[in-house]
Amino acid sequence: MSLHTEALEGGFASPVLGAQATFRALMDAMARPGTTRTAGSNAAPPHPLGVAQGAVALTLADHDTPVWLSPALANATTKGWIGFHTGAEIVSSSAHARFAFLAAGEPIPDFHGFAAGSQDYPDRSATLVIELPALTGGPTFVARGPGIKDSTQITLQGTPADFLRRWAANRAFSPLGLDIVFTAGSELMALPRSTDLQALGG
Amino acid sequence: MSTPETDLATYNFAYLDEQTKRMIRRAILKAIAIPGYQVPFASREMPMPYGWGTGGVQVTAAVIGPDDTLKVIDQGADDTTNAVSIRAFFQKVANVAVTTKTREATVIQTRHRIPEEKLTEGQVLVYQVPIPEPLRFLEPRETETRKMHALEEYGLMHVKLYEDIARNGHIATTYAYPVKVEGRYVMDPSPIPKFDNPKMHMSEALQLFGAGREKRIYAIPPHTKVVSLDFEDHPFEVQKFAKPCALCGAHGVYLDEVILDDKGGRMFVCSDTDFCEERREAGHVGELGVANKEAAE
Numbered sequence: 395m396s397l398h399t400e401a402l403e404g405g406f407a408s409p410v411l412g413a414q415a416t417f418r419a420l421m422d423a424m425a426r427p428g429t430t431r432t433a434g435s436n437a438a439p440p441h442p443l444g445v446a447q448g449a450v451a452l453t454l455a456d457h458d459t460p461v462w463l464s465p466a467l468a469n470a471t472t473k474g475w476i477g478f479h480t481g482a483e484i485v486s487s488s489a490h491a492r493f494a495f496l497a498a499g500e501p502i503p504d505f506h507g508f509a510a511g512s513q514d515y516p517d518r519s520a521t522l523v524i525e526l527p528a529l530t531g532g533p534t535f536v537a538r539g540p541g542i543k544d545s546t547q548i549t550l551q552g553t554p555a556d557f558l559r560r561w562a563a564n565r566a567f568s569p570l571g572l573d574i575v576f577t578a579g580s581e582l583m584a585l586p587r588s589t590d591l592q593a594l595g596g
Numbered sequence: 597m598s599t600p601e602t603d604l605a606t607y608n609f610a611y612l613d614e615q616t617k618r619m620i621r622r623a624i625l626k627a628i629a630i631p632g633y634q635v636p637f638a639s640r641e642m643p644m645p646y647g648w649g650t651g652g653v654q655v656t657a658a659v660i661g662p663d664d665t666l667k668v669i670d671q672g673a674d675d676t677t678n679a680v681s682i683r684a685f686f687q688k689v690a691n692v693a694v695t696t697k698t699r700e701a702t703v704i705q706t707r708h709r710i711p712e713e714k715l716t717e718g719q720v721l722v723y724q725v726p727i728p729e730p731l732r733f734l735e736p737r738e739t740e741t742r743k744m745h746a747l748e749e750y751g752l753m754h755v756k757l758y759e760d761i762a763r764n765g766h767i768a769t770t771y772a773y774p775v776k777v778e779g780r781y782v783m784d785p786s787p788i789p790k791f792d793n794p795k796m797h798m799s800e801a802l803q804l805f806g807a808g809r810e811k812r813i814y815a816i817p818p819h820t821k822v823v824s825l826d827f828e829d830h831p832f833e834v835q836k837f838a839k840p841c842a843l844c845g846a847h848g849v850y851l852d853e854v855i856l857d858d859k860g861g862r863m864f865v866c867s868d869t870d871f872c873e874e875r876r877e878a879g880h881v882g883e884l885g886v887a888n889k890e891a892a893e
């Protein structure tokens with residue numbers, strides 16, 4: 395497949411219903427942190443963008459939302475695909491992005507490089523969409539906060555060793571801060587800024 | 597609704613165009629991430645007047661899908677003109693299943709009430725909100741109320757409620773009674789009776805609020821703390837009713853007064869019509885109710 399045709403293909407088979415289903419998965423995931431949803435089963439974004447990750451882009455990004463791509467994603471194919479299907483501008487400055495997409499295995503840049511919103515408008519913050527090898531099988535974190543009855547355990551695989559410390563710093567900034575959607579293939583899990591994460595037994 | 601057929605002839609699924617849906621969906625996600633905070637959005641004209649709940653309609657339109665079952669209530673009833681029109685609108689533009697049964701619904705759009713039946717996981721309650729800013733009557737300037745929320749300056753709100761107490765001996769606010777969400781943002785719960793406020797606390801359902809004219813969306817995720825503002829010496833209390841529902845005999849539910857004749861005859865009945873009907877079908881009878889024959893047999 396040529397670079398050009400790859401960028402034109404792989405959108406939702408039905409854009410309207412595909413976006414609705416993906417949004418609903420995202421909304422439920424954001425409302426219930428720690429739960430896993432399936433999204434984008436009929437989207438086929440170009441590798442290494444994940445299926446759910448690509449579906450999130452198709453569902454939420456457009457010309458009002460600058461998009462930042464991690465080094466592994468900042469290639470002509472991915473840029474072309476997101477540009478063609480969403481109309482979003484790809485920006486090189488992470489601070490200007492409303493959405494940031496990161497490939498599996500890449501280092502997660504300093505959160506401070508992304509918009510955290512302002513005191514008056516904490517909603518004007520970036521959402522990071524981070525592909526992981528899997529949403530389970532990693533170290534156990536205990537999650538508490540809105541959307542979680544008592545507490546729940548999550549075992550994201552492939553988060554950096556200092557993730558808990560960095561997430562605590564993001565949460566200390568609340569109500570400002572980043573929100574994260576973790577994806578792995580066709581699955582996604584959301585981590586809104588309101589979620590408190592602790593090491594198991596910590 | 598006065599919408600001519602031709603206007604709807606070329607509608608997209610759920611009426612809104614995809615760009616508008618994306619904008620509303622992004623606002624909903626941020627609203628969920630910041631419980632109780634009002635996210636601005638670019639409200640669209642809807643084929644109905646503002647007073648009909650265009651904010652709620654836009655939220656529902658951005659959320660709803662072909663697998664949903666929609667219930668619409670107005671003052672607790674499914675059969676008012678407003679509720680019937682909005683339900684018919686979504687049947688037409690989204691071809692969704694509709695119901696009057698609270699437990700069958702996946703999306704419930706509401707004006708003025710929260711259903712009596714406990715909402716469950718997987719349900720979304722969408723409120724139609726006329727005035728989303730709880731501080732508006734204290735401070736008309738949006739820039740100032742934004743600042744007050746940012747700095748958690750909610751002292752004026754307490755002063756207002758306390759003036760109520762000084763004047764009336766109790767807090768006179770009975771509708772749109774302000775709440776604090778997750779210990780942070782003070783929020784207007786829309787004009788529901790304060791009787792319904794406790795139902796918002798730690799609800800299993802996701803609660804979304806849409807204000808069309810003022811262009812705000814806000815949210816309460818499930819399992820989130822929602823506390824009605826009060827004072828140590830004047831704790832928050834819900835309305836109490838002297839008698840149970842005259843038709844179904846239910847206690848501990850919100851009742852509406854119904855005038856029976858021009859000689860002062862009146863009765864108090866469930867405002868939640870689905871709840872009342874289901875109880876009567878199950879054989880419950882209030883003092884003015886008629887025994888359901890099938891149930892009695």
Ligand SMILES: [Zn+2]
Pocket residue numbers: 841842843844845846865866871872873875
């Ligand atoms: Zn009743």
